[in-house]
Amino acid sequence: MAISIIDMFTIGIGPSSSHTVGPMRAGLKFIKFLEQDFEISTVKSVKVELFGSLGHTGIGHGSDKAVILGLLGETPEDVDPDTVAGKVKQIQNTRTLLLAGKYLIKFDFSNNIIFHRRKSLPKHPNGMRFSALDAEDNILVSKEYYSVGGGFVVNDNMGDDQGVNSVEPALPYPFKTCDELVQQCKEHGLSISALMLANESVWRSEKETINYLLNIWHTMQYCIDKGCKTEGILPGGLKVKRRAAPMHRRLKATEQSNQDPLKIMDWVNLYALAVNEENAAGGRIVTAPTNGAAGIIPAVMKYYQNTKAQCDDNDMVKFLLTAGAIGFLYKENASISGAEVGCQGEVGVACSMAAAGLAEVTGGTVSQCENAAEIGMEHHLGLTCDPVGGLVQIPCIERNAIASVTAINSSRLALHGDGSNKVSLDKVIKTMVETGADMKTKYKETSRGGLAVNIIEC
Ligand code: SF4
Incomplete structure (x- = not known):
């Protein structure tokens, strides 16, 4: 997978690339999937599970808030850090969330984000599972993602990373080592x-x-x-x-x-x-x-x-x-x-x-x-x-x-x-x-x- 310098140095928000920026990008990937490959208007709620290291230290790293921002459609590059607390507070107070900035769904901050401290997903210590739910909280569809460091996010096949160029271009001076x-x-x-x-x-x-x-x-x-x-x-x-x-x-x-x-x-x-x-x-x-x-x-x-x-x-x-x-x-x-x-x-x-x-x-x-x-x-x-x-x-x-x-x-x-x-x-x-x-x-x-x-x- 060819990585550009633009993927190596990105502008985002603190405190963690793997536990804040990555989960935010995973939330964005999930809403993109729902919009492109699913009927997003049928989604009535979303459940997010954080595994492994994200389950252990996600609260300290603000992973829950980051996931929310991603689901709202905010990007790490453009979100205004000074507005984050207000956005989160509003979701906590109203128990609703504007999915992808367009679809109002119910979202209970304390129940819809689960930190699994003793469970991990198989492919990396920073695993996440996003599930779209219907009105009775039945799962309509689930997707798993991994935050593999530096804000890079891969899907369950460890590919298709947002921000990473998945089509291998022919570099004039290729090197791996x-x-x-x-x-x-x-x-x-x-x-x-x-x-x-x-x-x-x-590029x-x-x-x-x-x-x-x-x-x-x-x-x-x-x-x-x-x-x-x-x-x-x-x-x-x-x-x-x-x-x-x-x-x-x-x-x-x-x-x-x-x-x-x-x-x-x-x-x-x-x-x-x-x-x-x-x-x-x-x-x-x-x-x-x-x-x-x-x-x-x-x-x-x-x-x-x-x-x-x-x-x-x-x-x-x-x-x-x-x-x-x-x-x-x-x-x-x-x-x-x-x-x-x-x-x-x-x-x-x-x-x-x-x-x-x-x-x-x-x-x-x-x-x-x-x-x-x-x-x-x-x-x-x-x-x-x-x-x-x-x-x-x-x-x-x-x-x-x-x-x-x-x-x-x-x-x-x-x-x-x-x-x-x-x-x-x-x-x-x-x-x-x-x-x-x-x-x-x-x-x-x-x-x-x-x-x-x-x-x-x-
Ligand atoms: S790797 Fe761990 S100890 Fe080192 S800067 Fe990141 S959070 Fe801190």
């Missing part, structure tokens, strides 16, 4: 970003791809700015205080007088915190490659922008194209789902992508970019997913800050080498898959292990 990517680049004298831009031309013009990526970059910056200005407590009940805004004030106040040689690290931490606090608050976010790990790429890009006098939009496009190429390799050969391989698949992958992006715009060769990506993941192998209270807050927010600094360090280490290495990116990806398979389920976005059970929720 990093070895193939490096070989294609070397053979044709291309950087990773140039190769990616050429491949994207099978749209170069200008359209560049404009799309610039919009992604602008949305990332908007998210950083909003996170740096917003005070308060994050939703969900953990009472986590937002730190980015006061930290931003402090850094600004001491900007001129601060002689700390590592002060740039504070700014990198700030940018990651700002994005992930916005994500945790359900704000507008770029999935990169997931929401839980959405702060790393923007933080490293902003670091680059702040430290390079000559930096321009062209660099930012190159950064995203290179990072996207590395993201494809994980999507194609491993997983970007915390429920499938743990946090190594989210924060680890984002770190690896950011390290390669930074290496390219800093002048790294193709091999050095591979090396940067490999270092970025190698030191995240085995990282578990254990969000406290099922919320994408602890450890997720700080973890993005730490991984942003690791990405910068990975890139710097790679640029001090000649690109040769003992451990290739392909080997580290293979190791990540095997490690994820060996990881106990309790460490894979179920909130039944790790920090999630050792921190008292208050």
Whole structure:
């Protein structure tokens, strides 16, 4: 299945790509099915069942609200985050829902969405079943979907993903592995970003791809700015205080007088915190490659922008194209789902992508970019997913800050080498898959292990 850069970086809402954006897209797929292949006007109610990791942590991730938004016909790209609470409240109060924005059905929020904590669907930990009901609550038709990470949704046949190009186009420079990517680049004298831009031309013009990526970059910056200005407590009940805004004030106040040689690290931490606090608050976010790990790429890009006098939009496009190429390799050969391989698949992958992006715009060769990506993941192998209270807050927010600094360090280490290495990116990806398979389920976005059970929720 060919994946475009447009599928890799999408604009949506927080707090989770797999548990919020994915369920929303599944709801949209279901109403599309009802409209196209069924008689939607005969539907009097809808039942939604969430399984596996969605059943365990769906409430904390807002999966129920996301499903509702999808059934209403709202898209992750266009929904206004500030209107979500009001829409949900109205459905709760009226016990009705405007299916696909057109058909009034009955919908009892507490009975029509079921969280199965001890049941899973067979093909992925993030399973969902949507059933259309008649007036007596008999099932008319059911469909199953899986949210496989990064907002990608597949149907019961693990195909026909919304947003993923199901017809395999003939790419000018096809690659499935990093070895193939490096070989294609070397053979044709291309950087990773140039190769990616050429491949994207099978879907749209170069200008359209560049404009799309610039919009992604602008949305990332908007998210950083909003996170740096917003005070308060994050939703969900953990009472986590937002730190980015006061930290931003402090850094600004001491900007001129601060002689700390590592002060740039504070700014990198700030940018990651700002994005992930916005994500945790359900704000507008770029999935990169997931929401839980959405702060790393923007933080490293902003670091680059702040430290390079000559930096321009062209660099930012190159950064995203290179990072996207590395993201494809994980999507194609491993997983970007915390429920499938743990946090190594989210924060680890984002770190690896950011390290390669930074290496390219800093002048790294193709091999050095591979090396940067490999270092970025190698030191995240085995990282578990254990969000406290099922919320994408602890450890997720700080973890993005730490991984942003690791990405910068990975890139710097790679640029001090000649690109040769003992451990290739392909080997580290293979190791990540095997490690994820060996990881106990309790460490894979179920909130039944790790920090999630050792921190008292208050
Ligand atoms: S621990 Fe990592 S994978 Fe799990 S929810 Fe947080 S960011 Fe996502």
